[in-house]
Amino acid sequence: MKKALVILASTFAMSGAFAQASAPAAAPVAASATAGHEARTEQRIATLHSELKITPAQETQWQQFADVMRQNGETMGNLYRQRTADKNLSALDDMKQYTQIAQAHADGMTKLVAAFEPLYTSFSPDQKKLADETFRQHGKEHGGKKGHAAKSSKSDDVAEQ
Template identity: 40%
Template sequence: MKRIIKQVVFPATYVVVMAAFLSTFIFATANPSFAASTKKKATTVTRISAVERTESRIKQLQSALKITGEQDTLWNNLTQVMRENAKEMDALTKDRTENAMTMDAVESLKFNSQMTEAHLNQMKKFLPPFEALYASMSDEQKKTTDTLFRTGKHGKHRLN
């Protein structure tokens, strides 16, 4: 009986001692968690404004879609909405950036809800001029447009 106890107790004790040793080593060498860290870290990410992204997107679309003279008015209506939407997004993003560190969790969630509503409203504004332009397009332009507006990797639009 004593032999069986030794066969069970020794390995169990060994496992507990090793676990204690490893956890001591891990906790002694670990960095504080991201959430517990109070130091500000320097960021090297340069963000491109929504206005800049939109201007780039407008140029890419105009080139890819080969907008004709007859479509200029419809195209201008669409790009005006795109630019207005981009300015609104930049304002919301700036507001978020300026207040992010002082927002509690509830305020942050409310702001996310506000951003989602803004996106929805922008899509509602974008759709009528887009539909008008799309209706005026040739079959080739529609095919190109359909390809361009399919979502690619990470939610980014592909321009092939």
């Protein structure tokens, strides 16, 4: 279960950031990419809310989880924009920036798991089954072997920047 959470949350945090990393650093494009990333994050939050059949009694815990998703997405987006803004980084500086991104991702995952755990605990057995299936399916799409092969070139591009 925790592996599925990690994969799902990684996808949330990284998917928008990957899209932003390929955009030029021009201000209007960056603003547009930010708006697009925020829209995708909000769409994913809405989709999960519906798929998991969040009840009114679970809204407070849900909002805490959704807020962490938003914060993680914003943090990762900012770090990737910084990474792509300076085209003249030395190899050492590039590695240091990537280390910052990896650390921010790990920190964000820790926060996301902490926010999801009380929500998951509050789920009915049917909701837990839905969550397990939803996260497992999403993990296969974005972190499984098929998903990895399909996305590897985009991920590799970001890793090499």
